[in-house]
Amino acid sequence: MKAIGMTQFGGPEVLQVFDLPEAEPGYGEIVIGVRAAAVNPTDITFRTGGRAAALASRPGPYVPGMDVSGVVDKVGPGTDGRLRVGDPVIAYVNPFTPHGGAYAEQLVVAQSSVVPAPAKASFAEASTLLLNAVTARLSLDALALRPGRTVVIVGAAGAVGGFAVEMAKTEGLTVLAYASDADEALLRGLGADDVVPRRKDAASDVRNVLPEGADALIDGAALNERVLGAVADGGALASLKGWTGPTERGIRIQPVSSTSAAGDTALLNKLARQAESGELSLRVGDLLPASRAAEAHRRLVDGGVRGRLVLDFANPGW
Structure with a gap:
């Protein structure tokens, strides 16, 4: 699978496309086939090395991204049956785990951090919610x-x-x-x-x-x-x-x-249902092919974006 990450910290130009092994779920984990990943200020901090100490114990590439939407590709052992292959989902992602962040075609996430996506929301819209x-x-x-x-x-x-x-x-x-x-x-x-x-x-x-x-x-x-x-x-x-x-x-x-709430399934689900009912507004500033992640980072740093910039992994432009 392809992922966007870096082997050194710095400006947007350090983001590259990498070929990584296909994702496999462990105990209590879900593999999401990523369709969209929102670009957040936390991703900028990650890329520039603001949290480098949290990554020091493992080798690169380091993959950013904390907000993702997609479909369930695989379900690992020890899961509770709440999520099934093919379900549209969103997840709160911790990019400091060995699995890495959301800028990837596939992503392994603990089932506790995954909930059904808001009905009727596009993948781009759904990816802007949780973080x-x-x-x-x-x-x-x-x-x-x-x-x-x-x-x-x-x-x-x-x-x-x-x-x-x-x-x-x-x-x-x-x-x-x-x-x-x-x-x-x-x-x-x-x-x-x-x-x-x-x-x-x-x-x-x-x-x-x-x-x-x-x-x-x-x-x-x-x-x-x-x-x-x-x-x-x-x-x-x-x-x-x-x-x-x-x-x-x-x-x-x-x-x-x-x-602190990354695994609070009840809270994540409540927020998803609030977005589903229209209580929370999902705002996409722009949808870019995933291959243009560096451009998205530049635009976010420049400011003035209203709504989230989102990387499109359904049409990544590789």
């Missing part, structure tokens, strides 16, 4: 806000931010999206009660709308200490990139890592 929706879900859970409270979502037009807007609004929160003027229509369509336009800095921009500050904030742009001023005394901030403070004014910092 970002899990992050949004865990962020809101960490903040533990009661209905009626106010949450500011920074980076609301991004994939995590968009899901967080929809989830928060469904749960009765007052949602303020911090974003550019150009994204106002998108964010109001997702359910935001108000859009705070970027002008000076997040703290002062939010305080212009909420003089007392927000009850909580989801920091989808890794602004860290620069957004503390937007949070009310005794409030909470969900940090998505591992930042833990220092904090001020009794503000609680809640670091969130989606990898």
